[in-house]
Amino acid sequence: MGGLADVAATAAANASAIAAQVAPTAARAAGAGNPVFRRRCCDAAASAVEARLAGRSLDCSLVTGQTPAVAGTFAGETADYYVRYRRGYREATVDAVASALGLAHDDVVIDLGCGTGLLTLPLARRVRLVIGVDPEADMLALARRRTDATLAAKVVWCVGTDGDLPALVNLVGAGSVGAVTVAQALHFMDYERLFGQARRLLRPGGGLAVIANGVPLWQQDSEWSRGLHAALETWFQRPVTATCGTDRATQARYAQALAGAGYEVHEAVEQYQVDLTLDDLLGGVHSALSPGDVPADRRDAFANHITNALPNLETFTDTVRVHALIGITH
Ligand SMILES: C[S@@+](CC[C@H](N)C(=O)[O-])C[C@H]1O[C@@H](n2cnc3c(N)ncnc32)[C@H](O)[C@@H]1O
Secondary structure (H helix, E strand, C coil): CCCECCCCCCHHHHHHHHHHHHHHHHHHHCCCCCHHHHHHHHHHHHHHHHHHHCCCCCCEECCCCCCCCCCCCCCHHHHHHHHHHCCCCCHHHHHHHHHHCCCCCCCEEEEECCCCCCCHHHHHCCCCEEEEEECCHHHHHHHHHCCCCCCHHHEEEEECCHHHHHHHHHHHCCCCEEEEEEECCHHHCCHHHHHHHHHHHEEEEEEEEEEEECCCHHHCCCHHHHHHHHHHHHHHCCCCCCCCCCCHHHHHHHHHHHHHCCCEEEEEEEEEEEEECHHHHHHHHHHCCCCCCCCHHHHHHHHHHHHHHCCCCCCEEEEEEEEEEEEECC
């Protein structure tokens, strides 16, 4: 594991650095820092959600007849690679995001594009209930498998997409949730529509978080990443340009759209380094490909092709830049 980069010396320092940038606004927006207001507000919203969910099966499907735009992309072995190789979110990062959003223990949160629950589950430890929504049943199945007994009653897994926010409002009630989180998934969504519709779900002072969990492995400023990028382009015979919403121009666009939808916008950045083995690197790449992109009988050739393009290193230092864009409602 590499040391933290230039932001702060320890994870704890990172957490407070991030929280310091955004927490005052969240507190203001949630009732001028009045804890009694906050408690009543979250309590009432969460109780309303619980009443609406009472008697329902805990797993649900938001049936709208809409076909998810990326159905299948994260299916099958992509989901398996995802659960095995994708990095999660550090506790300090989740604390900082929860604090920036002004979340309280009684809050309900919707984690849109929840995947295997990398953010959903740590969030559930901090609030009353998290509803994880994703179009990919295989990702949700793995999320469910990762849910231990202590969290089972605090998470609802739902098949659905960003297009289902109106159905979610019907399910849980307008003004009932403390936050909507979208981690590493906004690039699949109609973000302008989402930012507008999410406001109906949020309680007063609630917020929306857009989180980017590091730049893709093939887009980093390092010799090995450039080698990986070149190897992917020669293998697939096409330019590999995907930044998955992590580039600054896209993040500026998201920030502008959030402001345009009436949110008070803040951002927070955490940066740290982690050393990846060759296996981590290859697994990480497969977790970002669609099933069938590299057929099973070509997997070894693919691994050799990538390996030959990389510098001869024991480990590959991944500089993880976690970027959180936080929009708070008034
Ligand atoms: C890169 S994964 C991120 C998963 C998780 N949030 C994380 O941070 O690890 C992107 C997820 O977005 C989901 N997704 C794709 N299109 C979506 C949409 N229109 N609405 C909601 N989720 C979507 C995919 O199925 C996938 O699970």
